[in-house]
Amino acid sequence: MAAASLRTINKFGRMVYDKPASKLTALVQSFRSLGRTYGTDRLGFAARLSLPVLMRCGSFWGFAFLGGGFGFGLYHTVKLTLQFHLAEEEEKAPDLGKDLRLTLYQYKTCPFCSKVRVFLDYHGIPYEIVEVNPVMRQEIKWSTYRKVPILMVDGTVQLNDSSVIISALMTYLISKEKTIPQILACYPEMKAKNESGKEVTEFCNKYWVMVNDAESGRLYQEKDSRKEEIQWRKWADDWLVHLISPNVYRTPHEALASFDYIVREGKFGRFEGFFAKYVGAAAMWIISKRLRDRYNLQKDVRQDLYKAVNDWVAAIGRKRKFMGGDSPNLADLAVFGVLRVMEGLQAFNDMMENTKVKNWYRRMENHKQ
Secondary structure, eight states: OHHHHHHHHHHHHHHHSOOOOOOOOHHHHHHHGGGOOSTTOOOOHHHHSOHHHHHTOHHHHHHHHHTTSHHHHHHHHHHHHHHHHHHHHHHHSOOTTTTSOEEEEEOTTOHHHHHHHHHHHHTTOOOEEEEOOTTTOGGGTTOSOOSSOEEEETTTEEEESHHHHHHHHHHHHHOTTOOHHHHHTTSOEEEEEOTTSOEEEEETTTTOOOOOHHHHHHHOOSTTHHHHHHHHHHHHHHTGGGGHHHHHTSSHHHHHHHHHHHHHHSOOOHHHHHHIIIIIHHHHHHHHHHHHHHTTOOSSHHHHHHHHHHHHHHHHOSSOSBTTBSSOOHHHHHHHHHHHTTTTSHHHHHHHHHSSOHHHHHHHHHOOO
């Protein structure tokens, strides 16, 4: 929603503005989970360290008796052994995703930026946000790539394009032996010219998670699930995202409400905010008509939005909670990220009221990794 509108008001603004793998057993994982605060781990110590498990760990029995009592000795032997191994694991293998220092340069109302935030939040990966001024874009003046989102890793490695960012980070979470620069080499930049003759930057393989056969089998357990995920991630970028602007700027009233939200959530100076709200809203209401023609949308663009989200729900089907099954996959996260930027606007309310997307959307809001 924000990307097209901000490029438009940018021209106005410049005219008036002065310029190794763990070997711990299931026993270790059970003990480690005792300290979690989530509601899923409610079994007590005795229930987790059941007798059949302990009987397979013969060395613990000898230490336990030497400790001066079966129960007391067993408890402390297990505790000290696990503390040693866990300390060793933390030193050798940091918690993946949390060992990275990530900084996301974004416009808050941009659907592509929203996709990245949804992915990071879902996987519990911490990150810092730098909100970019959409007129002057001083926050990314150091970058030759002038779009958002941009994700900086440890202050040195730059990831561009929302789908590349998501695919690369997902690869990193799964393929523990690969570094981010190694993974990034799988998504080379490619310069091309669009239909208007303008040079654009595209990225090869950007919808692919780069994993080996064994990892792929664990990640994509159902037949054709990988192909389906790629298909619908691409659909979100190539079609769904282009329905946002024509719908949120459909009428002068909706355009003004949309820019009120953009100004409120974005990084604008006082004059820029006033200018963007009124001039930008008028400009985008006019441009939304051109977008409608460019993408061959119906005169009532709501109908195209309704059809798109109903197609998405139909693709999930009645037997699955998400396209990923019991848990969201990357296609679920991408579609949710795009639709979420309309929250609070009339287009979003109409979509929820007139389509079948509500149940899936609410499940996405409530689902935790």
